[in-house]
Every structure is written in C-alpha cells, then in structure tokens.
Amino acid sequence: MTHKFIPDCPIPFAGSQVDFAEMERGEARLMEHPKASALLFHKGQVATDGPALLRAAPSAIASLPLMDPGLIFLGLEEDGDPVFAASLTDDSQLPPDSLMDLRMHGHRLTPDALAVAGRARSIFDWHRTHPFCAQCGAKTASAEGGAKRTCASCETEHFPRVNPVVIFLIEHEDSVLLGRGHGWPPGYYSALAGFVSPGETLEEAATREGMEEVGATLSGHRYLFCQPWPFPSQLMIGLVSQAADKTIIVDKNELEDACWFTRAEVDAVFNKTGEAFMRPMRTTIAHQLLRAWLSNQ
Ligand SMILES: [Zn+2]
Numbered sequence: 001m002t003h004k005f006i007p008d009c010p011i012p013f014a015g016s017q018v019d020f021a022e023m024e025r026g027e028a029r030l031m032e033h034p035k036a037s038a039l040l041f042h043k044g045q046v047a048t049d050g051p052a053l054l055r056a057a058p059s060a061i062a063s064l065p066l067m068d069p070g071l072i073f074l075g076l077e078e079d080g081d082p083v084f085a086a087s088l089t090d091d092s093q094l095p096p097d098s099l100m101d102l103r104m105h106g107h108r109l110t111p112d113a114l115a116v117a118g119r120a121r122s123i124f125d126w127h128r129t130h131p132f133c134a135q136c137g138a139k140t141a142s143a144e145g146g147a148k149r150t151c152a153s154c155e156t157e158h159f160p161r162v163n164p165v166v167i168f169l170i171e172h173e174d175s176v177l178l179g180r181g182h183g184w185p186p187g188y189y190s191a192l193a194g195f196v197s198p199g200e201t202l203e204e205a206a207t208r209e210g211m212e213e214v215g216a217t218l219s220g221h222r223y224l225f226c227q228p229w230p231f232p233s234q235l236m237i238g239l240v241s242q243a244a245d246k247t248i249i250v251d252k253n254e255l256e257d258a259c260w261f262t263r264a265e266v267d268a269v270f271n272k273t274g275e276a277f278m279r280p281m282r283t284t285i286a287h288q289l290l291r292a293w294l295s296n297q
Pocket residue numbers: 133134135136137138151152153154155156
C-alpha cells in the first residue's frame with residue numbers, strides 16, 4: 001500500500017503564517033509598533049473572538065497582573081505587525097465566555113489562529129514548569145522575548161523542548177486496530193501512541209509500544225506525517241504499522257480496550273453512516289491518519 005494522502009493543509013496546530021523573526025526577539029521597539037497586538041491566555045485557555053483570537057494592545061495589558069514571563073514575542077505577521085501573547089493571572093478583564101479550551105474546541109478557530117495559539121500555549125507551559133535551572137537549581141529568567149530562559153548563577157541557557165511521540169495505525173489485511181484509554185468518552189477510539197525513549201528509533205518505539213499495549217508483533221512501519229500537539233509540547237509522529245496477525249492481548253493497565261475495525265466500518269464512521277466507534281476529533285493527527293488510511297485502498 002502506498003500513501004499519497006495529503007492531510008488537511010495546514011495540519012492542525014501547524015502552518016502558522018507568523019514569522020518567528022529570531023533576530024528581532026529582544027527588540028523593545030516592537031512593543032511600540034502601532035499595530036502590535038497581544039493574544040491573551042488564562043490557565044492554558046486562549047481568549048477568542050468568534051473563530052479569531054482576541055487581540056489587545058500590548059500597552060493596554062502591561063499594567064495587568066501577568067504570569068511569568070509576562071509578554072512573550074511570537075513573531076511578525078505577514079504584514080510585519082508584531083504579535084505577542086500574555087497569560088493573565090485572572091480572567092476578570094476578559095469578555096464573558098471568551099476563553100477557549102484548545103484541546104476540546106480548537107476546531108472552531110481558523111487554521112492560522114489555531115497554530116499560533118497552540119504555539120503560545122506550549123511556550124507558556126514551558127515557562128511555568130521551568131522556573132529553576134536544571135544545572136544548578138538557581139532561579140531562571142525569561143530572555144529574548146520568552147524564547148529562552150537563562151540562569152543568573154551559572155549562565156546556562158534553557159530552551160523550550162518538544163517531546164517526540166509515535167502514534168501509529170496498526171493495520172492487518174483490510175482492518176485497523178484502535179484503542180481507548182481509561183476514562184475516555186464512551187465509544188471513543190483512537191490510534192495507539194507512546195513517547196519515544198532515549199536510544200530508540202521511531203520504528204523501535206512503535207514496535208515496543210505495540211507489544212506492550214496490545215501484544216501485537218509489528219513491522220513495516222511507514223512514516224506519513226507529523227503534527228504539533230501543545231498539551232503540553234508533543235510532536236506527534238504518524239506511522240502506519242503492519243501487524244503479523246490479528247491476535248491481541250490488551251494491557252488493561254494501559255488501555256481500557258482495543259479493537260479491530262474493518263475498512264467498511266471506519267468508512268461508515270467518517271461518512272456518518274455508521275457508529276462502530278466515535279472518531280477522533282478533527283484537530284488530532286489520529287483523525288488525519290484514519291482519513292489517510294481510508295484514502296488508500
Ligand atoms: Zn544554573
């Protein structure tokens with residue numbers, strides 16, 4: 001089977017038109033730009049205005065109580081306007097019901113808004129969890145518009161990281177194996193996934209996870225595409241993997257259930273003519289992987 005599927009372009013949480021503008025991050029003049037704007041967050045949620053993101057002038061929020069590190073610089077928009085983001089310590093200044101949980105409702109945003117909001121969310125989470133230097137334990141401080149943190153004691157520079165995760169559709173003949181975690185909504189099934197461990201290739205990680213979670217012997221892994229997943233900072237690397245047979249032994253500590261679904265069943269779910277399972281949300285790579293699998297018969 002060959003995969004020529006092109007996922008939704010841009011891929012959810014990717015394809016931002018904002019130029020990171022690395023050389024200009026630390027420049028104070030960007031704050032004074034007449035068209036500079038800032039996105040607003042509170043506790044990981046982003047303030048929205050319909051399908052767009054709510055914008056405020058940086059000067060208007062400078063006096064509000066902000067979470068560390070204050071305003072972060074996200075980059076320059078297509079017309080050169082600087083865009084920042086800030087995480088408010090309380091939401092009393094925001095319009096009612098403007099905060100959005102990106103994980104649950106991100107599909108309501110435009111693709112570009114989703115991408116830039118996801119990036120900012122990931123960066124804020126990194127700042128929140130890295131107040132101290134991993135080398136010496138002293139306090140760190142944000143630098144270059146939030147692009148890094150530096151330690152005043154040992155001068156180590158710390159940068160935001162992304163964590164690689166393999167997410168793989170297990171295929172055998174004309175069926176695909178999906179699993180569901182404990183506590184997921186009833187009927188919701190998705191592709192299996194796991195973090196890549198030190199010393200592993202992507203293929204080795206998928207093989208190990210397949211054996212651990214469902215006792216499947218996997219081979220023939222093929223890379224399709226990847227997707228940022230800012231909850232908090234994963235890079236989801238999508239594969240299709242071949243199972244030696246349909247025998248599975250579900251590790252009930254890891255999964256509540258795993259089940260084979262035929263192509264006809266998956267097709268019916270995506271065409272809303274069948275209910276064999278509840279499909280993954282559109283903003284997930286699992287949704288895109290299943291669409292890719294369906295498009296390659
Ligand atoms: Zn240090």
